[in-house]
Amino acid sequence: MTYQVRLLGPEDQQLAWNLGSLAFGYHERPMPEGWASDSPGRRTVGVFDPAERLVAKAVDREQGQWFGGRVVPVSGVAGVATAAELRGRGLGRLVLTRLLHDARERGAVISTLFDTTPGPYRALGWEEVGALVYWTAPTRVLAEIRPDTTTTLRPATEADIPAVDEIYREVARTGTAMMERSGPAFGATPAQLLADYHGFTVAVDDTGTIVGYASWNRGPGYDASGTLTVHDLIGLTPEATRTLLAMLGGWASVAPTVLIRLGAADPAWSLLARGDAKPETTQPWMLRVVDASGAVAARGWPRHLTGEVDLELIDDVCPWNQGRHRLVLSGGNARLEPGGAGTVRLTPRGLAAWYAGAATPQQLRRSGFLTGGDADTDELLRTATAGPVPTLHDYF
Numbered sequence: 078m079t080y081q082v083r084l085l086g087p088e089d090q091q092l093a094w095n096l097g098s099l100a101f102g103y104h105e106r107p108m109p110e111g112w113a114s115d116s117p118g119r120r121t122v123g124v125f126d127p128a129e130r131l132v133a134k135a136v137d138r139e140q141g142q143w144f145g146g147r148v149v150p151v152s153g154v155a156g157v158a159t160a161a162e163l164r165g166r167g168l169g170r171l172v173l174t175r176l177l178h179d180a181r182e183r184g185a186v187i188s189t190l191f192d193t194t195p196g197p198y199r200a201l202g203w204e205e206v207g208a209l210v211y212w213t214a215p216t217r218v219l220a221e222i223r224p225d226t227t228t229t230l231r232p233a234t235e236a237d238i239p240a241v242d243e244i245y246r247e248v249a250r251t252g253t254a255m256m257e258r259s260g261p262a263f264g265a266t267p268a269q270l271l272a273d274y275h276g277f278t279v280a281v282d283d284t285g286t287i288v289g290y291a292s293w294n295r296g297p298g299y300d301a302s303g304t305l306t307v308h309d310l311i312g313l314t315p316e317a318t319r320t321l322l323a324m325l326g327g328w329a330s331v332a333p334t335v336l337i338r339l340g341a342a343d344p345a346w347s348l349l350a351r352g353d354a355k356p357e358t359t360q361p362w363m364l365r366v367v368d369a370s371g372a373v374a375a376r377g378w379p380r381h382l383t384g385e386v387d388l389e390l391i392d393d394v395c396p397w398n399q400g401r402h403r404l405v406l407s408g409g410n411a412r413l414e415p416g417g418a419g420t421v422r423l424t425p426r427g428l429a430a431w432y433a434g435a436a437t438p439q440q441l442r443r444s445g446f447l448t449g450g451d452a453d454t455d456e457l458l459r460t461a462t463a464g465p466v467p468t469l470h471d472y473f
C-alpha cells in the first residue's frame with residue numbers, strides 16, 4: 078500500500094476529529110462547531126491511504142521549555158493515533174518520523190510528549206524523563222500549618238496576572254524542562270485564566286508585593302468525597318508557601334481531601350510529611366533530541382564548567398544527528414562541533430536522558446544507552462546537565 082504523508086488541510090479536520098475521538102474515547106460527542114486540530118502553533122501531520130482516508134496522525138505543538146535558565150524551542154507532540162485496524166504496521170513510525178523532520182525545519186530542537194505507553198516512542202528515540210504527579214493528602218494535615226501573620230491572602234484580579242506569570246516564570250527559569258507559559262499554546266487572557274478556576278488566590282507580603290499564588294477548584298459535596306484540586310501553588314518565600322498551604326487546610330471540614338500537583342523537590346514538601354501524601358495520578362512524559370547541535374546551543378550550561386568530550390551519536394530516525402561531534406563547554410555555553418574521536422557513544426534515548434539531566438552517564442551505561450568513555454568523561458557529562466529534577470506542570 079502506498080501512503081501519502083502530508084500536513085492536514087482545512088478539509089481534513091473532520092477526519093482528524095474522527096480518528097482522535099475514537100482513539101481517546103470521546104467519539105460520542107459530535108465535532109464542536111469550528112473545532113480544528115490545527116491552530117496557530119499547532120500543525121497536524123497525517124498519513125492518508127490511496128482512498129484519502131486518514132489512517133494515522135500526530136500534532137506538533139510549538140512550545141518553549143526552560144533548560145539551564147534558557148527557553149529551548151520544543152515540538153510538543155500530542156494526539157498521536159493510528160486507525161485501529163492498522164496499528165503495529167509502521168504507520169506510527171511513519172507519521173512521527175515526518176513530524177520530527179518538519180519540527181526540525183521549523184526550528185524545534187527537542188521534542189516532549191505525554192505518553193500513554195512508552196513503547197512506540199522509545200522505538201523512535203524518546204525516553205521517559207519525568208512524570209506529572211497529582212498527590213492526594215488529607216486536608217486535615219494542612220490544617221496543622223499556621224499561616225504567617227505578615228502575609229495576606231486575597232482573590233486575584235486580572236491586574237495581578239502579570240505578577241502571577243512572573244512568579245511562575247521565576248520558578249520555571251531555575252527548573253529543568255518547565256514550560257514557558259507564553260506563545261501560541263498559552264493564549265488565554267487574564268479574564269479567561271481566572272474563569273478557569275473556582276479560586277485564584279494571591280499571597281501578598283507586608284510591602285504589598287505578590288509573593289505567591291494558588292489556583293484551585295472546589296469539587297462537589299461536603300461529605301467524605303469533598304476534594305479541593307490545586308493546580309499551581311507557588312510561594313517565592315517560605316511565608317507565602319506556608320500561608321497558601323494553611324488556606325487549603327481551612328477546607329478540612331468540607332473537603333477532606335486535597336489533590337495537589339507538586340514536583341518532586343517542591344518547597345511545599347518541607348511543610349508536609351511525605352507519608353501523608355499518595356500519588357493519585359502519574360502522567361509520565363518523554364523527551365527526544367530533535368536537532369542535537371541546536372539543542373546543545375539552545376540550553377544554558379553551568380557557568381563554572383569548562384571542558385570537551387568527543388561524542389558519537391547514533392540516530393537513524395533523525396540521521397542529521399548521526400556521527401561524531403565534539404561537545405565544547407565554556408562559560409555557560411556549549412556547542413557541538415563536527416568531528417572528534419567519538420569516544421563516548423550515545424543512543425537517542427541516552428542523549429535524551431542525559432540532556433534532561435534525568436540520568437547520570439553511569440546509569441546510562443548500565444541501561445545500554447551509553448558506551449565508551451571513562452571516569453573523566455562521565456564526570457564532565459554528569460556535571461554538565463546535573464540540575465533540578467525534570468519537571469512539567471502543564472499537561473498537553
Ligand SMILES: CC(C)(COP(=O)(O)OP(=O)(O)OC[C@H]1O[C@@H](n2cnc3c(N)ncnc32)[C@H](O)[C@@H]1OP(=O)(O)O)[C@@H](O)C(=O)NCCC(=O)NCCS
Binds near residue numbers: 160164169171195
Ligand atoms: C500508539 C500508536 C499511535 C502506535 O502506532 P502504530 O502505528 O501502531 O505504531 P507502529 O506500528 O509504527 O510502531 C512503531 C514502533 O513502536 C512499537 N510499538 C507500537 N505499539 C507498541 C506498544 N503498544 N508497545 C510497545 N511497542 C509498541 C513498534 O514495535 C514499532 O517499533 P519498531 O518500528 O522498532 O518495530 C497506536 O497504537 C495507537 O493509535 N494507539 C491508541 C492511541 C494511543 O495510545 N496513542 C498514543 C498517545 S500518547
